[in-house]
Amino acid sequence: MVYPSFDAILQSVATSPDLENLEALLCIDDTQQMEKLFSLARNIRDVTSGKRMVLRGLVEFSNYCRNTCFYCGLNRTNASVSRYRLSEEEILACAHDIAAQGIGTIVLQSGEDAFTSLYLSKIVEKIKDRYNLALTLSVGERPASDYRDWKLAGADRYLMRIESSDKKLYESIHQGRTLSSRITCLDVLRDLGYQVGSGIMVGFPGQTVSHIAQDIKFFCERDFDMIGIGPFIPHEQTPFRSSPGGDLLLTLKTIALTRITTKNAWIPSTTALGSLDRDCRLDGLQAGANVIMPNFTSLSCKKKYEIYPNKEGSNMRGSESLASLSSLARSAELVVDGSRCDSLKKSYIQNL
Ligand code: SF4
Numbered sequence: 001m002v003y004p005s006f007d008a009i010l011q012s013v014a015t016s017p018d019l020e021n022l023e024a025l026l027c028i029d030d031t032q033q034m035e036k037l038f039s040l041a042r043n044i045r046d047v048t049s050g051k052r053m054v055l056r057g058l059v060e061f062s063n064y065c066r067n068t069c070f071y072c073g074l075n076r077t078n079a080s081v082s083r084y085r086l087s088e089e090e091i092l093a094c095a096h097d098i099a100a101q102g103i104g105t106i107v108l109q110s111g112e113d114a115f116t117s118l119y120l121s122k123i124v125e126k127i128k129d130r131y132n133l134a135l136t137l138s139v140g141e142r143p144a145s146d147y148r149d150w151k152l153a154g155a156d157r158y159l160m161r162i163e164s165s166d167k168k169l170y171e172s173i174h175q176g177r178t179l180s181s182r183i184t185c186l187d188v189l190r191d192l193g194y195q196v197g198s199g200i201m202v203g204f205p206g207q208t209v210s211h212i213a214q215d216i217k218f219f220c221e222r223d224f225d226m227i228g229i230g231p232f233i234p235h236e237q238t239p240f241r242s243s244p245g246g247d248l249l250l251t252l253k254t255i256a257l258t259r260i261t262t263k264n265a266w267i268p269s270t271t272a273l274g275s276l277d278r279d280c281r282l283d284g285l286q287a288g289a290n291v292i293m294p295n296f297t298s299l300s301c302k303k304k305y306e307i308y309p310n311k312e313g314s315n316m317r318g319s320e321s322l323a324s325l326s327s328l329a330r331s332a333e334l335v336v337d338g339s340r341c342d343s344l345k346k347s348y349i350q351n352l
Contacts, residue, residue: 006033010040010260017220017261022213026253034253041256041288048264049290049344052337053329056105056136056268057098057316060297060305061086065111067140070173071163071204073235073306074111080237082304085113086297091123092130094296099131101322104340106133107159107293112140120146121153128154134340136197141181144188156342157195160186161228164200165218166211173204186222193351195343197226197266202254203246204232212254220261225343226291227265229255230272233308248273248280252287259288264344266291272308285332292328294320 004012006028009021028034062085068075086094091108098106106127108120120139127135137150138159147158162182164170170179189196200215201207219227231246251273259267268291269284281292295302295315302315322336329336342348 014260017217019213019217022216022257023209025257026209026212037253037256038287041259044263045259045288045290051334053285053334054266054291054337054341055103056107056291056293057103058107058109058293058295059091059094060109061091062110062113063305064113067112068175070239071232073237073308075238078237084301084304088123092126095127095131095133097296099133102338104134104338105136107136107138109138117146117149121149124150124153124155141185147189147192151192151194158189159197161199164211165215169206169211172206195225195348198224199228201230201232202251205240205243216257216261219258223345223347224265225345225348227258227262228268228270229258230270233272233275235308248276252283255284255287255289268293282328282331292325
C-alpha cells in the first residue's frame with residue numbers, strides 16, 4: 001500500500017476538504033511540514049484577499065448575558081462580574097473615535113443581553129447616519145424579527161460563533177441550548193442579506209481533532225464571509241476552570257487549514273491569540289489570518305468584559321495605536337487596510 005505524501009495531502013485539501021486529510025494535517029508536528037502549511041495559507045491569502053491586514057473597531061457595549069456557556073466568564077452565574085451597558089452617547093463616542101482613526105468598520109458586541117430590538121435599531125441608525133462605517137453586530141441568538149429590524153436600520157454584518165459543529169459537543173458546553181437553533185439563526189441572517197461570520201475555539205474540554213476537521217468542513221460548506229478561530233483559555237469562574245488551555249500550534253494549524261480551504265474569508269488573528277503568555281497575533285497572521293480587531297471600549301469596561309482572563313489584545317485606549325498596528329502588519333509583510341472591506345465571496349458580490 002502506497003501512502004500519499006505530505007505534499008500530496010496538502011495540495012489535495014486545497015481543492016477538496018476531505019475529513020481524513022484535514023485530520024492528518026491537524027496532527028502534523030514536523031517543523032518543516034508546519035512551515036509548508038503556513039506558507040501555503042499565506043500564499044492563498046495574498047492571492048485571494050491581498051497582502052493586507054484589515055482593521056475592525058470593536059466596541060463591547062454590554063456584558064449582561066442570560067446564558068451559561070461553560071467556557072465564558074460572562075456566564076450569568078458569575079456573580080463576581082460587575083455588569084455594565086454603555087449608554088447610546090458612549091457607543092456613539094466610540095463610533096466617532098473609530099471613524100476618526102480612519103477605520104471603516106465598527107463591531108458592536110455584547111452578551112445575550114435583554115435590550116429591546118428598538119434600543120439597538122436606534123443606535124445602528126444613528127451610527128450609519130453620522131459615520132461612513134460598515135456595521136457588524138455580535139449580540140447572539142435573537143428572534144428573526146430583531147435581525148430584520150437591525151438590517152433595516154442599516155446593519156451590514158453579523159458574527160455568531162458556532163464553537164462546535166458537532167451537536168453533542170455543542171450541547172455539552174451550552175446548557176439548555178441547541179445546535180439547530182444556532183444554525184437556524186445563521187441561516188436567517190444570511191437570508192436577510194447580512195454578511196455572516198462564525199468561528200470556533202480550539203482546545204476546549206471534549207473537543208478532538210476530528211471535531212476540528214468537521215468544523216473546517218462546516219466553514220467551507222456554509223461559505224462564511226468571516227471566520228474567527230482562537231485558543232480556549234480557561235476562566236476561574238466557569239466549570240472549565242481546571243482544564244488546560246488550547247494548544248497554540250493546533251490553533252495556528254486550524255487557522256491555516258481554514259484559509260487553505262475557504263480561500264477568501266476574512267479571518268481575524270483573534271484577541272484570544274493576543275492574550276496568551278505572549279501576544280501571538282503575529283503568529284496568527286503568519287498562519288493566514290488577515291484581520292485585527294482593535295478594541296475601542298473604555299479600559300474600565302474592557303476589564304469587565306472578561307470572556308476569558310487576561311484579555312489583552314489590541315486596545316486603542318491603552319498601548320495600541322495605528323503606529324503599533326502598522327508595525328504588526330509590517331512584521332507580517334502586510335499593509336494596514338482601514339477601508340470597510342466587505343465580503344469577498346462571490347455570493348455576496350453577485351447580489352450587490
Ligand atoms: S459566550 Fe456569549 S452567550 Fe455565552 S455566556 Fe459568554 S457572553 Fe454569554
